[in-house]
Amino acid sequence: AQSVAQPEDQVNVAEGNPLTVKCTYSVSGNPYLFWYVQYPNRGLQFLLKYITGDNLVKGSYGFEAEFNKSQTSFHLKKPSALVSDSALYFCAVRALNSGNTPLVFGKGTRLSVIA
C-alpha cells in the first residue's frame, strides 16, 4: 500500500527566513513524488515532481525539494519565504511500477509566513 505522512499540520516562518515542509512516504519500489499548493477555495496547483535523476528538484516560485531514498523523505524547501507563500501544501506519491493507480495525498501542511 502507498502512503504519505506530513507530520506538521502547521508551519510558521518569518518572511525572509528559509522554510521547510516535511513529507515522508511509503511505497513498494521506486516512487513518483509530487508537491502541490492550494490557495483558499481553489484547486491544487502543481509545484514540482521527482521521478528519477537528481535528488534535488527545482520547481515553481523558487521552491525545491530533496528526495532522500534512505529516509523515504521528500521535504519541500525555499531559501527565503514570502508572505505570498502562505497556503496549504500537499505531498503526493505513487509507485513507479504500480500501473495507473491514483496518487495518494498527505493531509496537508498549512504554511504561514509572517511579515
Add this chain to the structure above:
Amino acid sequence: DGGITQSPKYLFRKEGQNVTLSCEQNLNHDAMYWYRQDPGQGLRLIYYSQIVNDFQKGDIAEGYSVSREKKESFPLTVTSAQKNPTAFYLCASTPLTRPGDYGYTFGSGTRLTVV
C-alpha cells in the same frame, strides 16, 4: 486555454436531495478523479475513471455515484445516502501515457453545503 472546469462553484443541498457536480476537461486526458477535501483530512479519493464507460471506487465511494459517457466529462452525484456531504469537492485529470510525468491537473472545486 486547456483546463478543467468544475461547476457550480457553490452548491446547497437540502436533506434527502441528490445533487450533481459537473467536471469537464478539454485537455484530452484519459483519466479523471474525484476527491473530497475536509479540514485536517487532506484529499480522499471518491471515484476515478481511466476510460470511457468504466470507473472504479476509491476509498470513500459510499453515497456517491459517477458516470463517464464522454472522455471530457466525469460528473459526480452526491446521493441522499451520503450522510455528511458538506465538503469541498475537487476534480482532477491526467493523461495515462507517462502519468507520473504529468501528475494531475485540478479544477477549482465545488463547495457543497447541506442546508
